[in-house]
Amino acid sequence: MEWTRGPTIGRGSSAAVSIATTASGDLFAVKSTDLSSSTLLQREERLVSQLCSPYVVKCFGSEITWEENKHVYNLFLEYVAGGALSDQIGKQGGSLDEGVIRFYAREMLLGLRYLHLMGLVHCDIKGQNILIGSDGLKIADFGCAKWGESGGSAFSGTPAYMAPEVARGEEQSFPADIWALGCTIIEMATGSNPWPEMKDPASALYRIAFSGDVPKFPSWFSDNAKDLLAKCLTREPRERWTADELLQHPFFSSAEANCVEFNRKSPTSVMDQGFWDTLEVLTCSSRNKTEIASPSDSPAGRIRALIGDPSPSNVNSTGWTEEEDWLTVRGNEIEECSEVGEQSEDPNQDLEELIDDEFTAISRFDEEEIQTSILVENSLLECVNGDSESVEDFSVFKLITCEKCVNGNISSSRSTFPTTFYSLLWFLGNIIDCR
CATH class of the missing domain: 1.10.510.10 (Transferase(Phosphotransferase) domain 1)
Known part of the structure; x- marks a missing residue:
């Protein structure tokens, strides 16, 4: 399976948790650690894979990848949008x-x-x-x-x-x-x-x-x-x-x-990532109504919601860097990994006096890519609505973007958008070329 690792959203004593997306744009969470120290994570997979309940996070299997000159054990889990x-x-x-x-x-x-x-x-x-x-x-x-x-x-x-x-x-x-x-x-x-x-x-x-x-x-x-x-x-x-x-x-x-209701659906693509903060909790009494956030209807607002900040004034105050950009990972089958094959008979092995650490949230994006993304989405929406001038403008913008990629100003290898988004750009680009 080909998948893309997104920003790290949590770190514990034994693993790091990242958002990830499949080639079709479906979101899931991936819990990763070095293969050499993955005994506990493998054990967790054996437990969770036997469970099936709406009150328990789902497990989608695991995969071993080769990253940064080492084998990494990845546990695929359900992406739960509301956070902890x-x-x-x-x-x-x-x-x-x-x-x-x-x-x-x-x-x-x-x-x-x-x-x-x-x-x-x-x-x-x-x-x-x-x-x-x-x-x-x-x-x-x-x-x-x-x-x-x-x-x-x-x-x-x-x-x-x-x-x-x-x-x-x-x-x-x-x-x-x-x-x-x-x-x-x-x-x-x-x-x-x-x-x-x-x-x-x-x-x-x-x-x-x-x-x-x-x-x-x-x-x-x-x-x-x-x-x-x-x-x-x-x-x-x-x-x-x-x-x-x-x-x-x-x-x-x-x-x-x-009487508590949730009026947001679980996100199914990266463009829905802002729903982490758009959960609205309703109780029977209007006195107890709690509204956490409300998604924007504008393209710029949705991009800001994507990065978790609905306020336009705060776009430049995040201090994000390029370190946590999306990274495409292609799974490789590794036949000679004895660590995975060796499963302990004792389900509680290596748990003696284990004390769990708290997770800390980390999320970063590149400011230039955010601004570029806002411009791209505005242009796309106008193209879809049939604005001929917008179509022409988007053709020019596409050429400028390609030149920037060639010059190394925007690296396609660290794009923050999943494959489905680029497929849409490719599709619209071909329509524009045909015109």
Whole structure:
């Protein structure tokens, strides 16, 4: 398969995540790392490839490529346009309305119920690993996941979200995911981890394990919301409610439980990339309506939305460089890669005391290409509308662009647009030549 690697959108302890596109322009996410250190990523693929649920991010397989004089292992995953739940919390000022929290908590519980029925423990539920799709939430990042019956005292995940029994190194099973869900509900309400006063991970782990404390509940929560948290954050794992039991809790019986709607479709091409920030959340009450962004109808506005900044005044303030431009990658079959063929019998191998790092967002574009793109789209739209003068102008523009490419001012090898966009240019160019 020929595909194009786009800008890096996240980095973790074991891999980097980039946006990618196929030759036909379809978007997906690719999680990549050196083949020599890809054991955990290969293990994640073996787990996720067995899952099929609207509440879990999809896996499309993997591929080994040769890049920068080394073999790279690439895991292909579903591209979820809304980004991480933790980012959404930040955009809303660090706190979500209880009605929105109710909807999100229910979506996470539906996902956890599916995973637990499959016998899988996620082991790292938190806002950063929950993605916002076009029709709800999706659980992502299974780098720490394990089968529930595997046993063992190895622990993994993020310290602030660990259950007491995990922090003590006793066990990490389905109740640990429920504890982490309770911590994530607090994150949605406060914008911070459930132990904000604990800055040192070692001290936090000790307190979680042995103090007998539980995270502080938000004071403004309703009684039902506080009771739900109490059922999630019971220190004794056998007394914690299951996902099935929590879905029957009175907190979710409200008429507002299913009233959050998403009015954006998942993007299917690079030109839709701006939908990362165009998600609109609607609740039953107009008081709770939250509008994050609204796409522009103008070509220039859509190009600015593509780079994630709807404000014209901010186009030149991004500080982007050419380092993260789109790179075409052609997959090669590598027959003698023993690293891929050797799969551990133990599904939890190499997870001893694995602590997950947070992702950080990176996105860059070249300013000259952005301005060129705006001019190109305006010209294309006018051509399609039948403006003869625009057609003539576009012919001149096409010639100028080609001259710039020849002179090295714009390199086609680092274009920021997918193959489908160039196919459109080629098609219109031939029409213009025929005229």
